[in-house]
Every structure is written in C-alpha cells, then in structure tokens.
Amino acid sequence: MDARQILEKYYEYANAGDWDRWCDLFADDQVMDEQLAGHIEGLEVLRSMMKGMGTMYRVFRNEPVHFLVDGEKAAAVSHLSAVSPTGETIEAEVMNFFRIADGKITYMANYHDTVPFQVLSQG
Template identity: 80%
Template sequence: MDAHEVLSKYYEYANKGDWDSWCDLFTEDQVMDEQLAGHIEGLATLRSMMAGMDKMYRVFQNQPVRFLVDGEHAAAVSHLTAESISGKAIRAEVMNYFRIVDGKIAYMANYHDTVPFQVLSQV
C-alpha cells in the first residue's frame, strides 16, 4: 500500500471499530507517541491497548479532513467525535504525524486538545 492508502485504511478501520485490522497497519516494532496514552512501543503492546477501546467509547468516529504526504512522512488532519461509555460527548480537532515504511506505519504521533477527553476519567 502507498501512504495515501495506509492513511485511508487507518481512518476506515478506526471508524468501523475494526481495531485488529487497524493494528495490522503498523510495523512489529512500531513506536507511537499518543497524547493520552503516552509512549507505546511494539505492536503487541498496541494490540493489547486497543483491545480496550470498546470499554472507553460507545461511539468513536475520526473523520479525515486532509492528508499531506511527502515520501515516507505523512500528516493527517481530522475531526474526532466520540461518546464515552458513560454517554459524555467528546469533540476534538486532531493532527497526526506518520512515518510510513514499506506500506506500514513505523511511527505515529498525535496532537489534539486533551480537555474534551477528561470525561473518560469521570464516573
């Protein structure tokens, strides 16, 4: 897959809640700097983390707005709308940076306002 296809699949699988296929987009030795979860290394760790998504969100949609690709470097701007398991609404504008090597995500970092996600820690 080229970078545009990888990015398209990244959002397609996330919006379907198909976290196994989403994880398949990453290299075995992937590194992620996730603004809420922190620094994540290795695909096994990522898979374990993503297995809990249905316990955090009733609804999770991350709609891409724009992709920018330059060789193995890519960025995506997206609009996230979600609902926590307790029913609280979450809205955020997101910027993701990707390094895509041989059709897989080797590195990813995301940037967004963390305030809307505070509802996840509320009972």
C-alpha cells in the same frame, strides 16, 4: 499500499471499530507517541492496548479532513467525535504525524486538545 492508502485505511478501520485490522497497518517495531496513552513501543503492546477500545467509547468517529503525504512522511488532520459509555460527548480536532516504511506505519504521533477527554477521567 502507498502512504495515502495506508492513511485512508487507518481512518476506515478506526471508524469501523476494526482494531485488529487497524493494528495490522503498523510495523512490528512501531513506536507511537499518543497524547493520552503516552509512549508505546511494539505492535504487540499496541494490540493489547487496543483490545479495550471497544468498551472505552459507545460511539467513536475520527473523520479525516486533510492528508499531506511526502514520500514516507505523512500527516492527517481530522475531527474526532465520541461518546463515552456514560453518555458524555467528546469533540476534538486532531493532528497525526506518520512515518511509513515498506507499507507499514513505523512511527505515529498525535496531537489534540486534551480537555474534551477529561470527561473520561471524571466518569
């Protein structure tokens, strides 16, 4: 898969709640700087974290708005809509940066407004 196809699958799998296949898009030695979860190194650590994703949200949609691809670097602008298990809604604009090598995501960082996610810590 090329970088654009990987981005398309990233959002397709996330929106389907298919976190195993979503994790398969990442390299074994991946590094992620996730704005809420922090610095994550290694695919197995990421897989372990994502096992709880299905219970964290009643609804989770991260719809891509725009992709920018430049060789092995890519960025995606998206809109996230989610509903917590207790019914609080989350709406946030998101920007993700990716480095992709040999058909796998080796690095990802995401940036978004953290205020909408505060409902999770209050619930």
